[in-house]
Amino acid sequence: MMEEHRxxxxxxxxxxxxxxxxxxxxxxxxxxxxxxxxxxxxxxxAKEMGFVPNTLAAGLRGNKSRTIxxxxxxxxxxxxxxxxxxxxxxxxKSEYSVLIMQSHDxxxxxxxxxxSLYSNRVSGVICSLAMETKDTSHFKQFSNNNxxxxxxxxxxRDYDTFRVVINxxxxxxxxxxxxxxxxxKRIAHLTAGSEFGTLYNERKRGYMDALxxxxxxxxxxxxxxxxxxxxxxxxxxxxxLFDLKxxxxxxxxxxxxxxxxxxxxxxxxxxxxxxxxAVIGFNDDPISKIIEPNISxxxxxxxxxxxxxxxxxxxxxxxxxxxxxxxxxxxxxQVLIRESSKRI
Amino acid sequence: MMEEHRxxxxxxxxxxxxxxxxxxxxxxxxxxxxxxxxxxxxxxxAKEMGFVPNTLAAGLRGNKSRTIxxxxxxxxxxxxxxxxxxxxxxxxKSEYSVLIMQSHDxxxxxxxxxxSLYSNRVSGVICSLAMETKDTSHFKQFSNNNxxxxxxxxxxRDYDTFRVVINxxxxxxxxxxxxxxxxxKRIAHLTAGSEFGTLYNERKRGYMDALxxxxxxxxxxxxxxxxxxxxxxxxxxxxxLFDLKxxxxxxxxxxxxxxxxxxxxxxxxxxxxxxxxAVIGFNDDPISKIIEPNISxxxxxxxxxxxxxxxxxxxxxxxxxxxxxxxxxxxxxQVLIRESSKRI
DNA sequence: TATTTTAGCACAACCGATTGCAAATAGCTT
DNA sequence: AAGCTATTTGCAATCGGTTGTGCTAAAATA
Numbered sequence: 001m002m003e004e005h006r007x008x009x010x011x012x013x014x015x016x017x018x019x020x021x022x023x024x025x026x027x028x029x030x031x032x033x034x035x036x037x038x039x040x041x042x043x044x045x046a047k048e049m050g051f052v053p054n055t056l057a058a059g060l061r062g063n064k065s066r067t068i069x070x071x072x073x074x075x076x077x078x079x080x081x082x083x084x085x086x087x088x089x090x091x092x093k094s095e096y097s098v099l100i101m102q103s104h105d106x107x108x109x110x111x112x113x114x115x116s117l118y119s120n121r122v123s124g125v126i127c128s129l130a131m132e133t134k135d136t137s138h139f140k141q142f143s144n145n146n147x148x149x150x151x152x153x154x155x156x157r158d159y160d161t162f163r164v165v166i167n168x169x170x171x172x173x174x175x176x177x178x179x180x181x182x183x184x185k186r187i188a189h190l191t192a193g194s195e196f197g198t199l200y201n202e203r204k205r206g207y208m209d210a211l212x213x214x215x216x217x218x219x220x221x222x223x224x225x226x227x228x229x230x231x232x233x234x235x236x237x238x239x240x241l242f243d244l245k246x247x248x249x250x251x252x253x254x255x256x257x258x259x260x261x262x263x264x265x266x267x268x269x270x271x272x273x274x275x276x277x278a279v280i281g282f283n284d285d286p287i288s289k290i291i292e293p294n295i296s297x298x299x300x301x302x303x304x305x306x307x308x309x310x311x312x313x314x315x316x317x318x319x320x321x322x323x324x325x326x327x328x329x330x331x332x333x334q335v336l337i338r339e340s341s342k343r344i
Numbered sequence: 345m346m347e348e349h350r351x352x353x354x355x356x357x358x359x360x361x362x363x364x365x366x367x368x369x370x371x372x373x374x375x376x377x378x379x380x381x382x383x384x385x386x387x388x389x390a391k392e393m394g395f396v397p398n399t400l401a402a403g404l405r406g407n408k409s410r411t412i413x414x415x416x417x418x419x420x421x422x423x424x425x426x427x428x429x430x431x432x433x434x435x436x437k438s439e440y441s442v443l444i445m446q447s448h449d450x451x452x453x454x455x456x457x458x459x460s461l462y463s464n465r466v467s468g469v470i471c472s473l474a475m476e477t478k479d480t481s482h483f484k485q486f487s488n489n490n491x492x493x494x495x496x497x498x499x500x501r502d503y504d505t506f507r508v509v510i511n512x513x514x515x516x517x518x519x520x521x522x523x524x525x526x527x528x529k530r531i532a533h534l535t536a537g538s539e540f541g542t543l544y545n546e547r548k549r550g551y552m553d554a555l556x557x558x559x560x561x562x563x564x565x566x567x568x569x570x571x572x573x574x575x576x577x578x579x580x581x582x583x584x585l586f587d588l589k590x591x592x593x594x595x596x597x598x599x600x601x602x603x604x605x606x607x608x609x610x611x612x613x614x615x616x617x618x619x620x621x622a623v624i625g626f627n628d629d630p631i632s633k634i635i636e637p638n639i640s641x642x643x644x645x646x647x648x649x650x651x652x653x654x655x656x657x658x659x660x661x662x663x664x665x666x667x668x669x670x671x672x673x674x675x676x677x678q679v680l681i682r683e684s685s686k687r688i
Numbered sequence: 689t690a691t692t693t694t695a696g697c698a699c700a701a702c703c704g705a706t707t708g709c710a711a712a713t714a715g716c717t718t
Numbered sequence: 719a720a721g722c723t724a725t726t727t728g729c730a731a732t733c734g735g736t737t738g739t740g741c742t743a744a745a746a747t748a
Contacts, residue, residue: 009734020698055463056404057734060703081425088446100444102432119399287631364728401704404733
């Protein structure tokens with residue numbers, strides 16, 4: 001029965017057992033210089049007294065907190081919450097904690113939160129960049145101080161550090177190729193931003209190359225640049241597409257929400273899916289297999305990516321070789337063919 | 345230009361300015377005993393040197409870490425990720441960090457993670473209980489040590505601490521009443537567990553009282569107890585309902601996923617919604633307004649609940665009155681009437 | 689029995705910010 | 719110029735583990 005206030009410390013245990021605190025500390029970690037008898041006695045007493053180690057103290061001493069910091073735009077997107085889940089599960093196994101911060105896609109917040117993570121002396125950082133972020137110098141504080149840094153999904157192009165991503169170019173290519181194989185001739189595409197190397201741009205490149213390779217024209221009218229990747233913007237864009245003199249007969253949407261908006265807009269207009277309009281989305285969000293018709297999509301292995309990122313950090317922390325290769329981890333994606341695009 | 349390794353500390357600043365570390369510490373927090381001139385000078389130098397305070401050290405000293413611990417079953421459920429979002433946003437405003445742990449509905453993990461949060465000397469804990477949890481004595485360590493504890497949504501019945509919840513009884517009542525008002529006579533219900541006082545049980549009580557109040561019979565065959573609140577279990581249950589000699593003409597599902605499975609199962613059988621079968625769900629998950637027909641639902645203000653919980657902790661930390669009333673915060677829910685139940 | 693080795697533990701200095709208290713300097717008053 | 723108050727700043731202890739170094743006693747070897 002533990003009581004009020006003052007926490008139990010190794011000093012309390014040391015006093016009770018007439019041992020030095022160093023012995024207690026070592027005994028609790030099964031240090032080889034401590035006899036089994038002492039270890040057993042210490043552990044027993046610690047449990048009895050209700051001792052719980054103070055990670056702050058340990059962290060201060062070692063200047064590391066056994067904490068992984070996550071800096072992402074938001075936690076509510078299915079992809080990102082699954083990413084968190086993957087990280088947390090992996091971290092938990094190695095007794096790491098997970099600190100979460102949301103940038104809400106704001107560059108300014110990202111800068112502040114990065115500082116805050118550093119202030120918390122996190123052992124490592126996993127980040128998916130804010131939409132607004134162009135400059136990534138606020139991450140130098142981690143690199144400079146030997147804090148492993150892993151970017152996931154939305155990664156910077158020009159920063160030499162760990163990256164866990166999918167091959168967006170290839171995914172875009174595969175998605176588009178699938179539509180072509182289903183007989184689509186005029187495939188539309190939604191995208192965002194325009195800088196080279198970004199995730200949406202890569203998908204677009206894959207889309208275009210697939211068209212070119214199959215000798216289909218790339219029609220700028222069929223490529224719509226969205227401000228935001230929301231359901232509403234998707235509806236707007238699709239209406240625009242359907243108003244064209246010659247309607248597209250297929251769509252590669254780089255997100256399932258957009259695919260949903262396309263499917264529903266088409267249905268509302270009486271356009272038959274997939275016969276008149278085939279749709280493929282991206283991410284394999286839960287909704288994609290519930291909506292009717294089910295939406296074909298590209299898998300985006302969120303949990304796996306989280307796991308991979310966390311493992312990179314934990315592994316890197318262990319080995320701590322100064323010059324570990326800052327490799328890029330590519331995870332595979334698959335084309336899931338469902339009703340929305342299956343014509344043959 | 346900051347460099348390698350050793351972090352900049354207040355000692356470094358003190359040395360550079362020929363001041364005591366105490367002065368630096370105070371200056372950085374605008375302590376009134378430090379002159380404006382010194383404050384300005386210190387802050388300037390701190391910035392130049394790239395000083396970032398070490399929260400571990402501060403936390404150790406004060407035995408509090410400005411961190412809020414979140415202990416929930418999983419982060420991937422929409423309700424819970426929104427909850428996190430609300431907490432994080434609120435915490436961020438007061439410069440708190442957020443530590444997240446997933447119990448995966450396991451009692452054993454919950455116990456371990458609670459200890460881990462305590463080990464991290466979190467300033468407060470926000471918890472939604474694991475499905476398995478019956479005994480809550482592992483939370484005593486927080487109460488005993490003056491660490492504010494707030495339960496959200498899935499709360500214990502017999503623990504005297506802060507609770508942030510909706511009135512599940514009333515919500516169940518309102519949902520059912522709505523169906524009755526739409527002319528339903530045989531309303532089915534899905535539920536889980538059976539102990540008194542749990543969230544699902546409260547909803548069921550509301551459901552039953554609404555029936556009774558409107559002089560409709562409570563038919564046990566129309567109440568199905570699910571193992572898990574999954575889409576698949578929902579489909580199974582609905583098929584069971586539709587196989588009855590006299591089919592129900594309405595359903596109150598205590599979760600939108602279940603409502604979706606009901607809607608889709610009904611459609612597959614050619615049962616018209618809402619004419620032959622009216623459905624109302626719970627939570628207002630994103631999917632409920634996307635699926636066709638749109639699903640009527642009960643709002644479950646996740647972000648608000650997160651905000652409320654975080655505020656309770658932060659407020660409680662400030663005032664620190666030993667005997668603050670451990671009140672229960674009830675947030676309102678609304679009936680959102682959409683296509684799936686609108687008959688008149 | 690003398691000597692070397694090894695096991696087992698204690699000492700004390702950290703890690704970096706905070707804070708009560710003492711001390712020093714400055715500013716006013718008479 | 720002495721006396722006093724108000725303003726600033728410094729000293730040193732503290733939070734609780736961790737860890738390099740050194741000492742002691744027991745075990746192993748000669």
